Amino acid sequence: MDGLAIDRQREACEKIAGNRGWKVDEDSYYVDQSKSATDKTKKRPAYDRMVADFKADRFDAIICWDLDRLTRQPRQLEDWIDAAEDRGLQLVTANGEADLATDGGRMYARIKAAVARGEVDRKSARQSAAQNQRARQGRAPKGVRPLGYATNGDVIPNEAKAVREIFRLFAIQNGPSIAALAAGLSGKTGDHIPKSLPHLPKHTRTLMMERNERRQIEGLDPRPVPDDGPWGSSTVLGILRNPRYAGYSVYTDKKNRINKNKRRTWFSQVLRDDSGQPVMGQWDAIVEGYTWHVVQERLDDQSRVTNRTGSTARKHLGSSLYLCGICDEPVRAHTRGYRCAGHLIRSRSQVDGFVLRIARERLSRLDLLDAVPLADEPRLRDIQLRILEHQGRIKRAQHDYDAEIIEGMDLKRIRARENAAIADLEVERLRLVGGSDLKVILGAEDPLVAFDGADVAIKRRIIDYFFTVSLFPHPRGRKAFDPSTVKVEPKRRSSTGTIGPLTQRAP
Known part of the structure; x- marks a missing residue:
């Protein structure tokens, strides 16, 4: 993100153009900084503009740093090969020419693209294995830090206070909506907007300011800091869905993920051990496990899912x-x-x-x-553990059924028995939790x-x-x-x- 690599690549490409006597207009540069060519679902605005300009006959040659800077998608490469065959497109790379007009050049390009794609797959597998290992050890995942936690998993007190209040308010029956919580974080006021939420700057702004502090230590120029603005409902929803706040270790196997429901994706990311029990992280939980589960129940409530007005408060x-x-x-x-x-x-x-x-x-x-009302917190924790035990039995029964150890009727019987026990525990848990939010007043x-x-x-x-x-x-x-x-x-x-x-x- 410092732009230095882009400058080096630009200089090398401009040198090739000068040696060949090719004219490069000011609008003939196509730069997608930090936009991966690996993920076909990612938008590459400059690449898309280049494709449109070629179709409009605005250039007849492409100079790129390397072939995998142009694309790592075999389907896209075949489009450029067709362009070379049908319209005489010339393609030059800074580390060697790939002549798409010849059989040998096309074979070279295809082999290079396949090798690049294979390396991407191997790198992805290595990274996934490392992330899975970190999650099973209960270590904080790498990447962008969530609100309330530092990158090493330490709790940031003022942000954690806001996270606890978000969960407490949303756990209230008929409590404020996600939009009202976002408005409260943004400093807005109104009858339906919680007054107890602290006003925080947008998390993206805070993150960029922290990155600039690190860049300054490294002697690099700061990057633009986004303006502060209102919090989005999607950001608050991500906070409410995140199991890390309850101390759960999370991992998502994207290739083998079956559940495509975005509303339930976070819940499915709770990592479980071989016995079906959730793996707990080495960091301190910001909210109690039962509070997180109460919030998930409200989020999964069909009356919210089907609400078209966007407000549940x-x-x-x-x-x-x-x-x-x-x-x-x-x-x-x-x-x-x-x-x-x-x-x-x-x-x-x-x-x-x-x-x-x-x-x-x-x-x-x-x-x-x-x-x-006095909530029996030890009993609440015991209930949560018992619920997880019953869920683990269902998972083991499903595994035994897949391995043809038990019959379908046995799986059905075990599911019915364990789900009935879970339902009884849920009734008791909700009774104990029901009055906890009243302590704020009483x-x-x-x-x-x-x-x-x-x-x-x-x-x-x-x-x-x-x-x-x-x-x-x-x-x-x-x-x-x-x-x-x-x-x-x-x-x-x-x-x-x-x-x-x-x-x-x-x-």
Whole structure:
């Protein structure tokens, strides 16, 4: 990326043109810096422009540093051979001439292209083996560092804090959408945008600034730094999908990968040992394993996958949370109110204001700490390990079936048994995790201040945890708000504390 190799190649090619008396226009240079000719899926803009210019008869000869600088794809080479035969294209390389107009020259070009392709395949195999070995040893993979981690696997505190908050918020049932999380990282504000997320510069900008620091130490000129801008939803999705944050070692065998679903690609990259257990990395996890799995479940939720609006966050306090007092079905947001078709339409501001007053009164009580849900973290870890054990048994049974050790009916029976056990464990895990996000408010030094400054998703969780809210039709002809038409009933929970009667009884 320092451009020095490009300069050397350019000088050698210009010398050949001068020796042959060929004219080279200013727009006759085609440079794809750091664009591999190996991967046929990669876009090479300058190469594509060169192909278009040749078809438009803008040149009749090509000078390149080496044949594999032009292409490493046999199919593309055959196109240039056809051009030499049909239109007299001349091709010159700096380390020897490849005359495509002769049988010997074409054979040389084909052999060289095949050798180059073979070396690419061998290099790829060596790199894949090395990456697989690193992953099985639990060492941090090489390449671009993810947000929150240094290249050696060390945790970067301020970035890790943002990553934890991203996972915590998205793990909340009906919590903020990926777009809202991206907006929060970008420093934007709004009712549906989390206020607890720190504003960070775009990760690509941070990475380039770090690279320039290394270039300066090496005595090289800095490269252009991209402007700061809003975070993209795809970047946040990549963070939420990355198993490395939960401490899992990852590896992807691209050639043998069966799962092509991009939404599930990260989950399939968790490396497992011979017994089917996940390989843990040597780095410190930023989020708990069960939190990562809860996030994957929300990402895999079909209601999100099929959502065409791009938003999964509730923007109104009572939408799908309040119930219709007539049919007990959730009400929906409707213009400036809440609506249950055929039963009622209520003013949103009046109802929300009343419910928020009751919620604030509950949060001001001295016995609030008795209602804080306590997640049994050792039990959560034990559940996660047991789930992985059952998944490992299914994988071993599949291996035995492929090896013709067991019959299809045995595989089906084992799958049914292990999946049933997994389902029971998932129910218990979700029950334990369900109230962990409430600690942000209930465990705060001043719960009222924390509640007032929270986003809509957190306020909804507090209300849903403490109360059942039912709406009834408002009397006709009466403009003033009637509290008797909103029924707020406290919920009682024996497993995580008892919520007693309100000091101010709700209608």
